[in-house]
Amino acid sequence: MKPLAGHKVVAAGAMAGRPLARFLASLGADLVTGGGGELAGASFLIDDVGADGFAEAGWPRARIEQLYPALVHVSVTPFGSGGPRGGWKGGELVASAMGGALRLTGQPDRRPVKEALDACTFHADMAAAAGAMAASLERARSGRGQHVDVSIQEVAFSRNVNGILSWQFDRRKLHRAGGALNYGRATVRCIWALADGWCFHSLMTGRFGAPANQALSDWIDEARLPNPLRGVDWLSYNRSTLDPEIRAQWEAAIADFFATRTRAEVGTEGRRRGINACVVAEPRDVLGDPHLEARGFWTEAEGLRLPGRFVSLREATAAAPVRDIAPSDRPGPLSGLRVLDFSWALVGSITTKTLGDLGADVVKVESRTRPCLSRLDVQVSASRPGNFDDKPWFAHLNTSKRSLALDMKKPEARALLRPLVEWADIVVENFSPGTMAKLGLDYDSLAAINPAIVMVSGSVFGQTGPLAEEWGVDGTGGALSGRTFLTGWPDRDPVIPGAVPYGDVIVPFVMAAAAAAAIEHRGRTGRGGHVDASMYEICVQQMHDAFVAEQRGERPTRMGNADPVVHHQDLYPAAGEDRWVAITLPTAEDEARLKSVTGDDVAAWTSQRSDREAAEILQAAGIMAGAVQDIEDLIEADPQLGARGALVELDHELLGRFGHVRTPIDFSRDTVAPFRPPSLGEHSVEIATGLAGLSPEQARALQQTGLFQ
Secondary structure: OOOOOOOEEEEOOOHHHOHHHHHHHHOOOEEEEOOHHHOOOOOEEEEOOHHHHHHHOOOOHHHHHHHOOOOEEEEEEOOOOOOOOOOOOOOHHHHHHHHOOHHHOOOOOOOOOOOOOOHHHHHHHHHHHHHHHHHHHHHHHHOOOOEEEEEHHHHHHHOOHHHHHHHHHHOOOOOOOOOEEEEOOEEEEOEEEEOOEEEEEOOOOHHHHHHHHHHHHHHHHHOOOOOOOOOOOOOOOOOOOOOHHHHHHHHHHHHHHHOOOOHHHHHHHHHHHOOOEEEOOOHHHHHOOHHHHHOOOEEEEOOEEEEOOOOEEEEOOOOOOOOOOOOOOOOOOOOOOEEEEOOOOOHHHHHHHHHHHOOOEEEEEEOOOOOOHHHOOOOOOOOOOOOOOOOHHHHHHOOOOEEEEOOOOOOHHHHHHHHHHHHOOEEEEOOOOOHHHHOOOOHHHHHHHOOOOEEEEEEOOOOOOOOOOOOOOHHHHHHHHOOOOOOOOOOOOOOOOOOOOOHHHHHHHHHHHHHHHHHHHHHHHOOOEEEEEEHHHHHHHHOHHHHHHHHOOOOOOOOOOOOOOOOEEEEEEOOOOOOEEEEEEOOHHHHHHHHHHHOOOHHHHHHOOOHHHHHHHHHHOOOEEEEOOOHHHHHHHOHHHHHHOOEEEEOOOOOOOEEEEOOOOEEOOOOOOOOOOOOOOOOHHHHHHHOOOOOHHHHHHHHHOOOOO
16 A cells, blocks of 8 residues: 555655655655645645745745645744744754753753664654644645644653653653653663663553563572562552652662573574563664564665565455545544544554544543553642542543443453444554454454545554564653664663653654645545554654664764764853753854854853753754753743743642643644643443434443443
8 A cells, every 4th residue: 555656745855865755755655855845736744944935035924825726835844934033043963952852861960962873853754744634634625735734842752751740740850761651750761781782671550560570589599599579469550650769679670680681682582572672773783683674674775774664554355435534523634534533552542543633533442440650640649549440541542532441351342342443434543552452343343344444554664574462552662773882972871862752752653644644535436444553663664764874884882962964062050050052053153153152161151050040052053952951941931932822821620720732843834723632431422322322211221231341
């Protein structure tokens, strides 16, 4: 399936080499470079200068709309179009600093360190892909294009949900933790030194983590090493509430154990045991990975092996009657789209949040017997164990949805699900491959009920290949792709890239974009299909340039804050404790301009000023600079994020009114209106009667059987 076959994409500025261009091309679009002169017949214009930059070049928005009314124009810039800082300059380092991702990356005894390559820019480009495809799907209905605007800073900010919650509810800030992940109240170590390298491993909460945690404990016992993990009831273990002193004892024992293991042992025996550990791979390891080879992931270009597709698309074998999407009373480019949501945790939840925030009608199917992890983790003081409805983490991830509580083990569930499958345009799930088939809800089964259905599956390794059913989490994709290996200082161990989720928040935008593209394709051909999104593969896509360098005879390694294509960039101390200014100098001329302001000793100049003051002075001089902001700076004092409405105030029955992370995409013509997240099963009867066609009496009878649990 090539849903964008026949579509022309004009890439302005440096966009031809950006991930957004590669994504659109992977869906079959023809990519050309240039500006206004090439727009005749184009479906998309993508740029890195923004609407203001185009206006200054003689192409204001009104002119584009007049000459090319059906054009979808997508801008991805450091701070977005318009706003008090829309004209600020910046690259990856500055956007990461101003978006809050940079502050949380690295060891606490050194200045922050950037993630490998273009992490924040890649994330923003994938958000833009979702916006582009949503606008394209709306255009298929209305015939009109529009401007889609994405700020790299805002996208980076949107990723830091844990930090946002900790500040909103407890006025607590997360800090750099090196090889650990911050989970609100808990900081869990994830990077461990092996005898000949490093591995990624974390102890996970509840049913999801219990088997892997027990397997690690058993292996430590067999190695005859001290084991404080022995005898732990892993089903009751909660990473957010564990005594920090006990965690320290556990992690010391785990560190001693891993120091006796090799990369080969972790990759073979560790995988066989299912301990949720994987090797921290180098780019050369990835290029020879049998799993990626088996999935046909790579493509060849100019003698180089390069990442190929972003998702695997399987087209339906037969056409179904064309199914129009009639707009509903909800605003947004996806108004009228109907989504049946079997997702849990981050990947699936953010996918359907994105679709719902942009106007789709999303029905989330969940259960009290196996609740989502985000309904369990007690991250802030306002939440309590055992209450599924007081978790702000769930709230952030599940705006714009209705909730159907359903005990899938009961046979009556099948009768209720069938009409919902018939109702849906899209089904989203992110269970381990094979789980939906066991429930009788795999793509072939769904297509037998609704031949026009588009199913979207997200997993760590994809639906096929030798690792398909292996266990993994966000950090698995980072470790195996080379992202972790290339993040940190050359004289130290690698660190967690970002210290907040990455693959978990990138994959949803890819899934949402692919879903919209598949629905538009269905509108032309009558054929639905199955979208197979692999976190591992998408993280490998982010490492594109490292694989090019590896094959050209270089051996990419950790570079701190340096970038091989930038003349100079780093962080400089500002006044105050742990305050820094990010400065990027693309050329020697930029360095001369900087020193004309600061003098030869840049650090002495920055250290006499606040980070914000220094950044404002340097930006006024045309220098890429930004404060390394913390969560208080971002929420309370950033005028650009405030102008863009990065947090949407919504009411919550138990938590009160607070700011929820919005889907960070602006549309020039469509408005969006996210609504509050649901309590578990809040809409069960409404959905059973309104969508599934049951009578009120039938719904009440099912409720009495305990089906809506």
